[in-house]
Amino acid sequence: MNCKQGDLAIIIRGCLHGKQIGKAVTCLELFTGTFGNGVNASDSQIKWWIVDCDIELASGKICRMAPDKCLMPINPRNDESIQETDELTTE
DSSP: OOOOTTOEEEEOSOSSOGGGTTOEEEEEEEOOSBOTTSOBGGGOSSOEEEEEEEEEOTTSOEEEEEEGGGEEESSOOOGGGOOOOOOOOOO
């Protein structure tokens, strides 16, 4: 998976609708329910995130979900990327 819960991410592919590319979303939680077509999310190969803002679908409908494969975290959180620095002092 590209994202983790709480990640700020950018939509990088037009999986939903080309107009959404570049939109920033926060990944709130993985969707584990049932889609409108009756498919259970846990049976799907594609993992979907519930996000914090509206996403316009190609049909014009609005939802608050985005597929993980279409997202890129802005700042992936891992301890190796955190660098400690000395405290700044003024003289």
